[in-house]
Amino acid sequence: MWSWAALRKRALPSVRGVPQNLWNDVLGGLPVLARLPASDRSRLHQLASALLKKKGFVPVGGIQLTERMKVVVAALACLPILRLDLRWYRDWRSIVIYPGEFVAPRRAVDDAGVHHEWEEVLSGESRNQGPVCLSWGDVEASVRLDGYNVVIHEMAHMLDMRNGEPNGFPPLHGGLDAKLWTRVFTAAFEDLRHEAETGGQMSIDAYAIEDPAEFFAVTSEYFFELPQRLAWRLPQVYDLLAAFYRQDPLRQASA
Numbered sequence: 649m650w651s652w653a654a655l656r657k658r659a660l661p662s663v664r665g666v667p668q669n670l671w672n673d674v675l676g677g678l679p680v681l682a683r684l685p686a687s688d689r690s691r692l693h694q695l696a697s698a699l700l701k702k703k704g705f706v707p708v709g710g711i712q713l714t715e716r717m718k719v720v721v722a723a724l725a726c727l728p729i730l731r732l733d734l735r736w737y738r739d740w741r742s743i744v745i746y747p748g749e750f751v752a753p754r755r756a757v758d759d760a761g762v763h764h765e766w767e768e769v770l771s772g773e774s775r776n777q778g779p780v781c782l783s784w785g786d787v788e789a790s791v792r793l794d795g796y797n798v799v800i801h802e803m804a805h806m807l808d809m810r811n812g813e814p815n816g817f818p819p820l821h822g823g824l825d826a827k828l829w830t831r832v833f834t835a836a837f838e839d840l841r842h843e844a845e846t847g848g849q850m851s852i853d854a855y856a857i858e859d860p861a862e863f864f865a866v867t868s869e870y871f872f873e874l875p876q877r878l879a880w881r882l883p884q885v886y887d888l889l890a891a892f893y894r895q896d897p898l899r900q901a902s903a
């Protein structure tokens with residue numbers, strides 16, 4: 649049985665942390681983290697410092713990576729695992745940073761056996777075993793508490809892929825009912841799809857209904873960035889995400 653007290657006692661790897669001045673500066677620019685209670689910010693500091701030791705950053709496309717930029721990415725990346733563990737990220741090692749959106753070649757064979765090739769413009773991409781690719785421009789745009797956060801989005805995919813292909817069904821902790829998860833997420837997906845079909849303004853970014861994996865990633869962004877919106881629109885999804893992430897952003901007052 650999980651307990652917060654037991655988790656806090658569990659030793660984190662002993663690493664030289666991100667200097668406090670830099671850490672405070674980074675958190676000051678990231679409202680999704682700045683509003684966490686002090687004890688959570690402190691644990692996040694430890695997790696982000698450990699992540700920076702374990703993962704390699706790869707700048708591409710001429711971008712000059714600063715220490716601050718790495719800390720921004722590491723801090724945001726550790727929010728989803730704040731009450732899980734860094735071991736949830738152990739299957740991958742590298743974070744590739746592009747200056748802006750990037751182009752990925754795609755290939756597929758259709759049912760008729762015809763090969764198709766095309767290019768997709770991306771703000772982030774995660775592959776099983778890594779790397780995680782991020783557009784720095786989109787990381788910078790992930791500070792508005794508007795439900796868009798590319799780092800949380802890609803980390804949700806990495807958690808989802810801990811048990812295979814991304815499908816919106818990450819490994820569930822004991823006590824989380826797999827059938828309930830499937831039922832709630834399937835119904836919510838259909839509900840949102842219906843909302844899209846009937847027109848009007850979407851309550852959750854329409855990218856969520858791309859497929860179940862994107863649904864999990866996008867609702868995870870809303871869970872951390874706009875918890876009121878998610879809890880109002882898809883309350884059962886909110887509750888399951890709270891159980892999965894072991895966090896309750898709606899009720900986490902800054903302290």
Ligand SMILES: [Zn+2]
Pocket residue numbers: 801805861862865
């Ligand atoms: Zn995605």
